[in-house]
Amino acid sequence: MAGCCAVLGAFLFEYDTPRIVLIRSRKVGLMNRTVQLLILAYVIGWVFVWEKGYQETDSVVSSVTVKAKGVTMTNTSKLGFRIWDVADYVIPAQEENSVFIMTNMVITMNQTQGFCPEIPGKTTVCETDANCTAGSAGTHSSGVATGRPAFLRAAENFTLLVKNNIWYPKFNFSKRNILPNITTAYLKTCIYDAKTDPFCPIFRLGKIVESAGHSFQDIATEGGIMGIQIKWNCNLDRAASFCLPRYSFRRLDTRDTAHNVSPGYNFRFAKYYSDPNGAEHRTLIKAYGIRFDIIVFGKAGKFDIIPTMINIGSGLALLGVATVLCDVIVLYCMKKRYYYREKKYKYVEDYEQGLGNQMDQ
């Protein structure tokens, strides 16, 4: 017991520190300090200050709603004078992170189910237009005019109000893209502009497409996918008011015609009607338009002890590199290497008789 206490005491009251050779040399000293300085600058300047290595990060969790606004009218011989509002051109009426604005269409009216000469078989099964049309009138009756302008080309002036609520679960931090300092009056008139109104959440369709470097009339005719990207990169060690959304726009489908099946973006849907006698007929609409995908991404960082310690720990280990580098030069490259080696090393042979080989005194 007493022996155990003695060992424990010896262990507790002991302090070991490596023995050091201190070489006073202008060349080696300067080199050593330079390498140490570079490593320190990297660890402090780059890892800590620039890349915020002391922070833990979390990925964004997001919820988006989109509201389109705008009315336009068309006047064609088949359809007559018509007004188009939100309920007509947004299909489906609501989606989660996305909104589709119909800008062009091919309408096949009054399709009824009945018998007609061609029965769909193996050869026609891929033709989705293969439905029998009892009435001779109405197939592809409108929408494809010469010069291929988009039917609802006025959609250029429609607007999207994007509401985005983000959340960083690890830090329980949430924020909306309608910032607290934005007034209702401002929101009623503003249109997003990268320079003048970077935080206005209302986007004019034409401006979105142009910002991505494309022509609205082209994309409106054939359809396409536009990405509205919202970047939330937040440093939560600073005030919440510095955590701001950054908007950017990108076209997500390709226009590369060389290897492209079904270019643009379109889909088919039908409106179903019942005849007075109870039979059902439908109007098939091939809708071309722009799908706006709201893509929210970003990372938040906040001080945390673990990444800090990992970076300090590996920074300290890297400082050891300075010594290793200088050792290589001093002990292998310099003229007086044997002199320095003698100072640094104490050679011990495995055999007692080898004791005489020791160069250290």
Added chain:
Amino acid sequence: MAGCCAVLGAFLFEYDTPRIVLIRSRKVGLMNRTVQLLILAYVIGWVFVWEKGYQETDSVVSSVTVKAKGVTMTNTSKLGFRIWDVADYVIPAQEENSVFIMTNMVITMNQTQGFCPEIPGKTTVCETDANCTAGSAGTHSSGVATGRPAFLRAAENFTLLVKNNIWYPKFNFSKRNILPNITTAYLKTCIYDAKTDPFCPIFRLGKIVESAGHSFQDIATEGGIMGIQIKWNCNLDRAASFCLPRYSFRRLDTRDTAHNVSPGYNFRFAKYYSDPNGAEHRTLIKAYGIRFDIIVFGKAGKFDIIPTMINIGSGLALLGVATVLCDVIVLYCMKKRYYYREKKYKYVEDYEQGLGNQMDQ
């Protein structure tokens, strides 16, 4: 060749270890052991046991389906006696991670396209209700009563069955939120409750809104977005049965009226009909309601050699900090610092004539 072998042999059979000064001092020894203990406690207790620094993590990949249930009826002068079921109030009929329950509406019936005094122009183009209505009857004919109660206020008792399948690709681990020990009988009667039924995947709308601290009748009247958050934080080093979903509820739109355009949540859609003479008319519905976004997030951790080694490595490097700290105190602050320095350092001058300066023997 032989010389090469000799060098290789010397290299292979060599072992180098730093020379150490072992100082037997109560003060310094205790300080040294205390600092080492603190660092060890941090590395083992905090990094490994608490934060599970030995684990690699993966983010969740998720698939969600939602099924609403509930029927209600209304009796108004315009619409008469009406029954509302799932096919009427869920719009669109299915979505990916979301479900919209219509709770209130403004119906504009029997809109036809025709000529009327006001032609939409620049001044009215932002009015989405600017459509010409041929019949004088029916605009805003129902739904907005005094006191603004929600039209389908009984939606409070509707239920949502949320099925969620998650997957951690890195670990090829998948699980469902309907746990294996839940019986069909239980699922037919249970309603989620944070205390009594925390794993029942069936949610009563009223309870969701209340859990988030809001009034169902308020949100039902104006519309809103509710987040049903499912957290899957799993420690895959334990049995799969411990990997459980945690539900929480949050309102995702803001009620802050000061800076809020189009508060609540609503959208417009139309039902299209054909007249006996073939003309089309529509009923425009401005649907107010609650969109429930199912937000799935979480991280799984599993033992992996790389984060373990990174943490051990930087932990070891941090242990070196104890020595550095004690060195500073021993060599710069203590009375006998010159005595200790003499023991630790061996001074070597760059010049042979400087040999006399060596203080170490």
Added chain:
Amino acid sequence: MAGCCAVLGAFLFEYDTPRIVLIRSRKVGLMNRTVQLLILAYVIGWVFVWEKGYQETDSVVSSVTVKAKGVTMTNTSKLGFRIWDVADYVIPAQEENSVFIMTNMVITMNQTQGFCPEIPGKTTVCETDANCTAGSAGTHSSGVATGRPAFLRAAENFTLLVKNNIWYPKFNFSKRNILPNITTAYLKTCIYDAKTDPFCPIFRLGKIVESAGHSFQDIATEGGIMGIQIKWNCNLDRAASFCLPRYSFRRLDTRDTAHNVSPGYNFRFAKYYSDPNGAEHRTLIKAYGIRFDIIVFGKAGKFDIIPTMINIGSGLALLGVATVLCDVIVLYCMKKRYYYREKKYKYVEDYEQGLGNQMDQ
């Protein structure tokens, strides 16, 4: 000032390196080199070459469009001869990351709102089929035949064209799943096959379900959720052409009948018609079908200085483990441990009179 410069000069031109005992012993040397070799092999081979520890990673941001193709026909006594195309069986017409193909249905035709003996009350409020049906004809009139085959069983041959655009924001790298070397001619005829056509983005429904190990006819009858998983694991230090999508298929709903409410996948929707006299009636459709969720995931890695340095730093710290391990053996386990201890340690007592205890010369 001059004193200050002297201290600074002394500091700048100083170089310290630990003093080392070099033990020449076959046993200890070999052990030391073996441990060092193992640690080096782990750091270089596993951490750097295999796990690419020198890379920073980013998670994928993705946009998906899906286009279904296929036509089929049915011939039943109630519905007569009918043709089904994309506009009939895709509900809703477009979604963001998902597509629903109706494969089976229960149709309740000509539902009108009117009075009938049963008024929905507390007991029937959960019955979503509780609507009053004025006409006696038509409830559940079709779709459920004996042997339960799926109504649109030919959906097995329908195809999905999946277009996927991915983006790694941190590296500003984007790519599409229609690879640059794929020709339009190939895309017009190809069908995905894991072996022969692994990069064809067109999937036959039957093949998807079979690849996941299920029977198409079973899933078509009851409905279900299939995941089309696209994995984009990219090493951006290599050419962009090596960054390729990998497809896999998984069933996301469970078939485990023991604890399963509402198995399969179905939802209700209605088509609304107006009678010649202006009254509204509807056809209620309970749609069974397969929802295809396109799940895109993956990580891209690219060389970055910080993870490289963290791994080098902790690798260096781990190399120190070799010394610690060998020290334990040499100083505590070997016969000549006292001899080695004498060489490694220099004992210093706290008291000047303790100077005589020093065993080091």
